[in-house]
Amino acid sequence: MRADRLVATLLFLQARGRVTAREVADELEVSMRTARRDLEALSIAGIPVYSQPGRGGGWSLVGGARTDLSGLTAAEARTLFLVAGPSSAVTPEAKAALRKLVQALPETFRAEAEKAASAIVLDPARWGGKAPTPPPYLDVLQQAVVQRVQVRLGYTDRGGAPSERTIHPLGLVSKGTVWYLLADTDAGMRTFRVWRVRSVELTDEPARRPPGFDLADAWQGVVDSVDRQRATERVVAVAEASTLGMLRGHFGTCLTVGATLEDGRVAVEIGFGALDRAAMELAGYAPGLEVVEPASVRRDLAALGRRLTERYADAS
Secondary structure (H helix, E strand, O other): OOHHHHHHHHHHHHHHOEEOHHHHHHHHOOOHHHHHHHHHHHHHOOOOEEEEOOOOOEEEEOOOOOOOOOOOOHHHHHHHHHHHHHHHHOOHHHHHHHHHHHHHOOHHHHHHHHHHOOOEEEEOOOOOOOOOOOOOOHHHHHHHHHHOEEEEEEEEOOOOOEEEEEEEEEEEEEEOOEEEEEEEEOOEEEEEEHHHEEEEEEEEEEOOOOOOOOHHHHHHHHHHHHHHHHOOEEEEEEEOHHHHHHHHHHHHHHEEEEEEOOOOOEEEEEEEOOOOOHHHHHHHHHHHEEEEEOHHHHHHHHHHHHHHHHHOHHHO
């Protein structure tokens, strides 16, 4: 989600008092689906935005139209920047929008809002699997990141072994539906899955922050490292240009886009940890994707197609 668009949506709500998703879509020149998703994201994130169904309904800011954002509580202001801030490095326009929003906040909220803007990364590409959201200790970890204090963390690793340690929280990342905490430790930079956190105790000690640390860059390094470890098997395919966006959203950095062919399709390679489930993941893209190799994945797709044809033969 672009921070500038999120802020623009909120300011449009301010000015109008009540709007429909269609009006937001027209104003910001986005699709209805995107406008509705942004409005829902504001509401879910805790911003005082609510919808009223039926004729004459729409989306409104609690309290009606406002000329500034001084009606937001400190927690709501911080939440807005936790949602909007991660994308603010994308464009100068986004940064300008957030600067304007900061100036609209009460003076006492500004410091936390500015810290929160660099405390979270939202990464929509998934590594698979869904964890319940939000995890139990997400709020207090957000607080630790924004306040930049050390944390005594109880944690259970992948093998189920419990441990306790003092960490220096640096930022939180939402990867699909799963949250991760990046922290500096005595053993160096570490990534913790928030769902495995067993306890969190904030201390009064300031957290150590590496010089020049950038959360988005640090997370990209984690993603690249994990993807290299997981994507040891390669599938070569050709894709319709219209399918590339969906493939990027699904496979992230495991997708390599090559040259455009004479027929307009695009050569791609997709990395997998193992090929036994590749056909299942790729089958949904069948109308716009043709696997070239390996032959085993082509055979798996053909077998899957036969099973689907047999199962739904009476539906034709």
